Amino acid sequence: MPDTSIPEIVIGRLPIYLRTLSRMAAAGKVYTSSHELGQHLGISSAQIRKDLSHFGEFGKQGTGYNISFLTAQLKRILKVDSVQDVALIGVGDLGRAIAHYQGFLDRGFRVTALFDNDPEKIGTKIGGLVIQDYERMETDIRQQEIRIAMLAVPFTEAQNATDILVKAGIQAILSYAPISIKVPAHVHVEYIDPVLHLQKMTFFLE
Amino acid sequence: MPDTSIPEIVIGRLPIYLRTLSRMAAAGKVYTSSHELGQHLGISSAQIRKDLSHFGEFGKQGTGYNISFLTAQLKRILKVDSVQDVALIGVGDLGRAIAHYQGFLDRGFRVTALFDNDPEKIGTKIGGLVIQDYERMETDIRQQEIRIAMLAVPFTEAQNATDILVKAGIQAILSYAPISIKVPAHVHVEYIDPVLHLQKMTFFLE
DNA sequence: TAGATTGTTAATCGATTAACAATC
DNA sequence: TAGATTGTTAATCGATTAACAATC
Numbered sequence: 108m109p110d111t112s113i114p115e116i117v118i119g120r121l122p123i124y125l126r127t128l129s130r131m132a133a134a135g136k137v138y139t140s141s142h143e144l145g146q147h148l149g150i151s152s153a154q155i156r157k158d159l160s161h162f163g164e165f166g167k168q169g170t171g172y173n174i175s176f177l178t179a180q181l182k183r184i185l186k187v188d189s190v191q192d193v194a195l196i197g198v199g200d201l202g203r204a205i206a207h208y209q210g211f212l213d214r215g216f217r218v219t220a221l222f223d224n225d226p227e228k229i230g231t232k233i234g235g236l237v238i239q240d241y242e243r244m245e246t247d248i249r250q251q252e253i254r255i256a257m258l259a260v261p262f263t264e265a266q267n268a269t270d271i272l273v274k275a276g277i278q279a280i281l282s283y284a285p286i287s288i289k290v291p292a293h294v295h296v297e298y299i300d301p302v303l304h305l306q307k308m309t310f311f312l313e
Numbered sequence: 314m315p316d317t318s319i320p321e322i323v324i325g326r327l328p329i330y331l332r333t334l335s336r337m338a339a340a341g342k343v344y345t346s347s348h349e350l351g352q353h354l355g356i357s358s359a360q361i362r363k364d365l366s367h368f369g370e371f372g373k374q375g376t377g378y379n380i381s382f383l384t385a386q387l388k389r390i391l392k393v394d395s396v397q398d399v400a401l402i403g404v405g406d407l408g409r410a411i412a413h414y415q416g417f418l419d420r421g422f423r424v425t426a427l428f429d430n431d432p433e434k435i436g437t438k439i440g441g442l443v444i445q446d447y448e449r450m451e452t453d454i455r456q457q458e459i460r461i462a463m464l465a466v467p468f469t470e471a472q473n474a475t476d477i478l479v480k481a482g483i484q485a486i487l488s489y490a491p492i493s494i495k496v497p498a499h500v501h502v503e504y505i506d507p508v509l510h511l512q513k514m515t516f517f518l519e
Numbered sequence: 520t521a522g523a524t525t526g527t528t529a530a531t532c533g534a535t536t537a538a539c540a541a542t543c
Numbered sequence: 544t545a546g547a548t549t550g551t552t553a554a555t556c557g558a559t560t561a562a563c564a565a566t567c
Contacts, residue, residue: 114557114558116557116558117558118513118516118517119509119513121512121513121516122508122509122512122513123509125512126491126492126506126508126509127493130492140523140524140525141524141525142524147493148493149493150559151559151560151561152524153559153560153561153562154558154559154560156524156525156526156527157526157527157558157559157560159526160525160526160527164525164526165525166524166525166526167524167525167566167567168523168524168525168526168565168566168567169522169523169524169525169566169567170523170524170525170567171523171524171525172525184516185512185513185515185516186515186516186518187512187515191511191515191518193511199410200409200410200413200414201410201414203406203410204405204406204407204409204410205507207406208406208407210491210508211508211511214508214512215508215511215512215515216508216511254518255511255514255515255518257507257511278517278518278519279511279514279515279517279518281507281510281511281514285332285416286332286336287333287353287354287355293519295514295517297510297513297514299505299507299510300332301411301463301487301505302328302332302416302417302420302421302422303325303328303329303332304487304503304505305397305399305417305420305421305422305461305463305485305487306327306328306331306391306393306420306421307324307325307327307328307391307503308461308485308487308501308503309391309392309393309397309421309461309485310324310327310390310391310392311324311484311485311501312392312397312460312461312484312485313484313499320533320534322533322534323534346547346548346549347548347549348548356535357535357536357537358548359535359536359537359538360534360535360536362548362549362550362551363534363535363536363550363551365550366549366550366551370549370550371549372548372549372550373542373543373548373549374541374542374543374547374548374549374550375542375543375546375547375548375549376543376547376548376549377547377548377549378549
């Protein structure tokens with residue numbers, strides 16, 4: 108059971124460390140240090156050491172961190188050492204791009220179910236998966252014991268789809284819909300809305 | 314000129330306020346309060362009032378905020394009261410979805426240039442825009458005075474594309490490539506990597 | 520050994536929140 | 544007027560960083 112006293116902001120940085128370590132391993136490096144990691148990411152070495160210290164001692168004085176060892180530890184901590192099944196709701200342009208994306212499996216995820224409410228799409232296939240009707244969403248997700256969903260529906264449809272996901276027992280939702288969705292406290296929601304990033308950056312334009 | 318003493322974290326929340334106000338306006342509401350806004354977003358009313366106070370006084374005691382007035386003020390502050398042109402680099406599945414996305418214009422952005430380095434794609438059209446060769450990236454972006462780019466290339470190509478964008482005078486980059494890119498200090502970079510969100514949420518799975 | 524780097528502590532820094540006078 | 548809500552101050556809370564003993 109994860110220690111819930113660990114700040115959420117710390118958990119949010121672990122995947123970034125993991126991603127950077129993977130790049131280093133691919134480049135043939137064997138050891139790294141908090142200083143080197145920090146330089147890559149633009150954060151302080153102290154922060155990296157502090158973050159990791161919440162979970163154990165993974166380094167050696169003088170030599171730093173063994174990259175493959177630290178990678179394995181972070182994967183274990185984040186529970187991505189086994190592959191997590193993900194349901195994808197909404198198969199428009201964006202949903203299609205997500206379904207085709209080859210970058211999930213390496214990092215612990217696999218889209219194993221597709222749903223849409225457009226009769227024209229239902230029954231067609233993407234990457235070997237049949238697009239299913241909303242009707243089947245609750246039972247399919249339960250049967251497959253899927254705990255994570257990605258939401259790529261129009262924002263007008265987001266809350267409705269969310270309500271079905273919650274009924275199906277989904278515990279985590281990554282939503283691409285540009286709207287705040289309501290969920291019970293036990294369901295985690297994260298959002299991706301590119302326009303929020305663009306608007307933020309526009310403020311800083313010269 | 315924006316007051317640079319305003320914390321970046323505050324700027325990051327303004328687009329969220331703006332998005333919520335738009336939803337309220339669409340629902341026919343005329344006034345709202347910091348309390349109501351906070352409830353929608355799951356943040357405290359004090360934080361909303363504090364954030365807004367960096368930029369002026371936009372509310373009235375007793376009645377709260379006029380939604381269309383506050384919307385106009387936030388758009389002005391974020392500089393999205395005029396439409397910003399955006400270049401899109403990389404027209405794979407994701408780039409295609411971005412190019413087709415209808416949700417940008419309403420919120421201040423318009424994709425006006427597409428680039429790819431795949432000879433098979435160069436010269437073909439998406440939504441009325443011709444996909445141009447990398448060769449033309451620097452000059453086209455300069456000529457069109459584009460200041461913002463979205464990066465949807467494979468991660469192996471991200472730094473190379475970024476270097477060209479920087480030479481072209483781009484000031485802000487929204488990157489979908491799962492890798493940290495290096496830019497000069499005057500260029501703002503934001504990242505979207507869905508796997509980071511998924512891995513973070515997986516930690517909290519029961 | 521000498522140099523390097525960890526994990527941890529304490530200090531600093533910055534963000535959030537509670538409270539309330541002002542006032543619509 | 545009475546009730547509601549702002550904008551702001553001061554207090555609280557939490558995150559980041561500097562520093563260093565331990566030790567590889």
